[in-house]
Structures are given as structure tokens and as C-alpha cells.
Amino acid sequence: MAADDFIANKWTQLAGLKNGPVSAESYRSPAFYQLERERVFGRSWLIMGRVEEIARPHSFMVKEIEICEASVLITRDGEGRVQAFHNVCSHRHNLLVSEPQGCSQLIKCPYHGWAYGTDGELRGVPDEKCFVGLDRKTAGLAKIATEVWNGWIFINLERKPSVSLEDFLGDFGSFLANMEYPNADNPIVVEAQLNCNWKVVADAFSESYHIPVIHPETIGTTFASTSNRTGRLMDARFFGPHRFCSMYGNPEYRPHDHQKVEQLAYSQVQTGSTIAAGKVGSMDAFLAHPSVNPTRTKSWSMDVNFVFPNFNLDTGPGGFWTHHFWPTSYHTTRHEVRFYVPKALSVRERFQQEHYLSRVVEVLVEDVSNVARVQRGLESGAKEAMYLQDNEALLRHSVHHVEKWAQSATVQEAMSE
Ligand code: FES
Ligand SMILES: [Fe+2]
Structure with a gap:
């Protein structure tokens, strides 16, 4: 990115939001959780x-x-x-x-x-x-x-x-319409009970700022590089309460010489990222959808499509995968992840998939190992607010809309501009 086209709050502006600290109350308040029950999950x-x-x-x-x-x-x-x-x-x-x-x-x-x-x-x-x-x-x-x-x-x-599904999805429906979902009949389900508010874990999968720090050994050099050290976003879009971003992928990424296992798996996908289950060529129809990597950048790892309030549809070079963030109390969450993988037709393909799954589950464990620490910090009450940078605009947008739904007496009011 050239120095002169840098705008420090580009995505935040696009989300129609102001800079400044964001209240932590919605992450730690039992009273707010009751509002989420009635007004967010009860009406979405x-x-x-x-x-x-x-x-x-x-x-x-x-x-x-x-x-x-x-x-x-x-x-x-x-x-x-x-x-x-x-x-x-x-x-x-x-x-x-x-x-x-x-x-x-x-x-x-x-x-x-x-x-x-x-x-x-x-x-x-x-x-x-x-x-x-x-x-x-x-x-x-x-x-x-x-x-x-x-x-x-x-x-x-x-x-x-109070609202039809069509109106609830609004322009996000048009954005995602007619996407093909490869291997939709073959999900691998990973489920975890986590000691954090549901938004803490949803946030962990909505920004790439943490990736070089939490994931240095797994995806630190695929989602960041010397030209984008902190994993700045490639694109972000906002559709009422729903949101989207494209994350950076290092097109120069190759497994190191000593990473023999990954090298062997990588030769099957060649996507610039081992976060992929499908083979090169098998994903063409899916990748041709205008909303999969919509800016058509070569520096692409994956997209996050977040359907309000609690569903994350990820799309990447090897297909799609999903997260459900189900609150079970104000500070516990049931996290369900589904990876949709092709049915392997050869030993090589099976090997590549096993590599993919072990890699993504390793990444997941790195993410969810940290969420209880965040919740402890939030509940300590040490701070009133969080500081969010521009590449965390999806989190700011999330808090804004959850608070808006919780405060609105009607869905019409919650969905008003
Ligand atoms: S038959 Fe279902 S409760 Fe009696
Ligand atoms: Fe992560």
C-alpha cells in the first residue's frame, strides 16, 4: 500500500462509526446478557x-x-x-x-x-x-x-x-446470493465449551491483527509478511448489522526446506496458504463468485462473512468453513466449527486433508486458548473500555449493532439506519 493512500480510519469510517474507546460492558454484564436473550437472539x-x-x-x-x-x-x-x-x-x-x-x-x-x-x-x-x-x-x-x-x-x-428474512439480510443477501458451497455434505465438526462471552470468541475470528503474535508458528507468515507485518485488512464492507472482510495472504509464502510434511501437502493445494482443503482447479466455480475475494487481490488468505448475530461464514482458496458462537451464559460459550472438505479419492488427497485439518485445529487451539484470559481481564473491571484500531473495525461494528438491538424496543428501530 502506498504511503499516500493510507487512511488511518478507512474501515471504521466505512462502517459509519466513530473512533474512540468502546465500552466493555456488553462482554461482562449479566443484565446485558438478559437483553441479548430477549432482543438479539430472541428476535434475529x-x-x-x-x-x-x-x-x-x-x-x-x-x-x-x-x-x-x-x-x-x-x-x-x-x-x-x-x-x-x-x-x-x-x-x-x-x-x-x-x-x-x-x-x-x-x-x-x-x-x-x-x-x-x-x-x-x-x-x-x-x-x-x-x-x-x-x-x-x-x-x-x-x-x-x-x-x-x-x-x-x-x-x-x-x-x-418482526422482520422478514429478506429484509433482515438486506444487501448482505444480494452480496452472498447464489454462492456455491463445495463439499457441503461433508462437514467435520469441532465443538468446544469456552469460558468467555460469545463476543470474545467471535472477535477472535473477525480480525487478523492478532495473527503474527498468537500464531507465529502456524499462520504467522501466511497471514502477514515483511510488507504487511500486522496483517492489515485488504477489504471490509458493512451491510446493516452484518459485515465482511478480506484478510491479507502472503503470496510469497512457501514452506521452509525443513518443513517436509507441509511441503508434501502444499504441493496438492498451491494456494499460497495451507488454510485450504480443496485442490487447485476444483474450486473454480466457487472462487468465481464475485463476493469471494471481491477485490481479486493476489494477497488474499480468506474472507469473513459475519451474519448477525452469531454466525461466521469463512471463504478461502480451498472452500468454506463456518463458526457458530452460541452463548450459554454471560461468560460461557459453546463454539461450533464446521470444516467442509472434499471426499478424498486418493491417499495423497487424504494426506493433504489430514494436514489441513491438523493445521487448522492447531490454529483454533491457539485462538481459543486465549479467550478465557480475555474474559478474566474484562471481568476484573480494571478498565471501562477497549481501544480498537481500524483493522478491528468489524469488532466495533459488532458491539455497535449488538448494543443497538439490545437497546431497541422494536426490531424496526434496531434495523433503522
Ligand atoms: S408422551 Fe411426551 S410427555 Fe407424555
Ligand atoms: Fe487467530
Whole structure:
């Protein structure tokens, strides 16, 4: 970057935000957490997963939204329709399904045996004659508003969502529309319980300023270089409460001579970054999407697409991967990561994938090993505010919008410009 086109607060300005310290309260306040429950998670459209997870008719999956005390049953019925219901039996409200996924035309409650179809209808009641006045039509499972968008299953826990999914996504929907998702049917899931507020871990995956410091041995020289020592962003964009950035990648990166294992794996991907699972040539359609590396820079490692409030869709040279940040209390989080990898067709490909996975999991461990320290520091109350630099503009944008939703009586107000 030439010295004369440097603007110290370029991304912050683009986000429509002012410089200056950012309050730490939303990261450590139990009272704020209650507002997040009702006004952020209780009113937003939330991504539950992809349609490939319930590909077959009568397949279903259960997802927990701890912050809202909701257990959600997502089904594909015999006609192929995807719907979400509360995973709660109508009889005496036992949790209906206990396994994370399954496939069956009838879903039976393990308490007294009431049975439901994958369309949510009540199908069977043992000794039904003794239930006087029971109307099966109104005793089906409680529906949750559901939309499928580009293969992503969204739900909204408001009985009548205040905003349509289309309006909720706004211009971010147009930005991401029609993206292809390679290997979407083959996720490798990594889940961790973390001792930090959900925004602490979301922040760790929304900036690259920390990379040369926390990850010197793993990705320190792929996400930074002598020409970009602190991993300054290549691009950032903001769409209402949603956000995007492109992170720098060192195009000169090559494994060192002594890194024989990586050299062997690298020869399979040749992307300038080992953060890639797909082979060169197999990702062309995906990489051609105008919103994958939209500036078409050669110095590119990956993009972050953050769907408000808690979903991070990452895109890189080898495909996509995702993070869910599920709050379980004001200072604990369930972090779910999914890496979507090709099905290996040869030993070489298998080797490359194993290398990729061990590398990304090593990076993940470096990130999540630090989050409890941040939370301890925040909760010490030593400081009122955090100092954020321009390349941390996504974090500033996150706090701004979470606070705005928490403070707004209506979703219309929360989403107003
Ligand atoms: S609670 Fe489900 S059958 Fe009784
Ligand atoms: Fe990191």
C-alpha cells in the first residue's frame, strides 16, 4: 500500500462509526446478557445449519439455543419441506428427541409414547379414548418460523417475526446470493465449551491483527509478511448489522526446506496458504463468485462473512468453513466449527486433508486458548473500555449493532439506519 493512500480510519469510517474507546460492558454484564436473550437472539433470524444435514425425506436434527432455552427440532418431511418445531412433546412437555439427528417417519416421545410425523402433526396417542376432548389437529408440535435461503436453514424464535428474512439480510443477501458451497455434505465438526462471552470468541475470528503474535508458528507468515507485518485488512464492507472482510495472504509464502510434511501437502493445494482443503482447479466455480475475494487481490488468505448475530461464514482458496458462537451464559460459550472438505479419492488427497485439518485445529487451539484470559481481564473491571484500531473495525461494528438491538424496543428501530 502506498504511503499516500493510507487512511488511518478507512474501515471504521466505512462502517459509519466513530473512533474512540468502546465500552466493555456488553462482554461482562449479566443484565446485558438478559437483553441479548430477549432482543438479539430472541428476535434475529438465526442460522441453524445447512439443508445437506437433513438431505433425506423424514430426516431431522436437533439444535440447542441455550441462551433462549430453546431446543429446536428441524425436519424434512415426506414432501421434502424443511420446517422447525420446538422439540417439546405436546402431552407434558418432555423433550421429544434426544439424539442430535435421525431419520424416521414417526418420532415417538420416550415418556408416554405420543408419536409425531416429520411434518409436526400428532399421529399417535396411546389410550387416546381416555383423553376427553383431545383434538389431534391442534396438538401437533409447536412451529417455529423457518426459511431456507441458499441452502442455509434460518429460524426466528418470535412467534410472528418482526422482520422478514429478506429484509433482515438486506444487501448482505444480494452480496452472498447464489454462492456455491463445495463439499457441503461433508462437514467435520469441532465443538468446544469456552469460558468467555460469545463476543470474545467471535472477535477472535473477525480480525487478523492478532495473527503474527498468537500464531507465529502456524499462520504467522501466511497471514502477514515483511510488507504487511500486522496483517492489515485488504477489504471490509458493512451491510446493516452484518459485515465482511478480506484478510491479507502472503503470496510469497512457501514452506521452509525443513518443513517436509507441509511441503508434501502444499504441493496438492498451491494456494499460497495451507488454510485450504480443496485442490487447485476444483474450486473454480466457487472462487468465481464475485463476493469471494471481491477485490481479486493476489494477497488474499480468506474472507469473513459475519451474519448477525452469531454466525461466521469463512471463504478461502480451498472452500468454506463456518463458526457458530452460541452463548450459554454471560461468560460461557459453546463454539461450533464446521470444516467442509472434499471426499478424498486418493491417499495423497487424504494426506493433504489430514494436514489441513491438523493445521487448522492447531490454529483454533491457539485462538481459543486465549479467550478465557480475555474474559478474566474484562471481568476484573480494571478498565471501562477497549481501544480498537481500524483493522478491528468489524469488532466495533459488532458491539455497535449488538448494543443497538439490545437497546431497541422494536426490531424496526434496531434495523433503522
Ligand atoms: S410427555 Fe411426551 S408422551 Fe407424555
Ligand atoms: Fe487467530
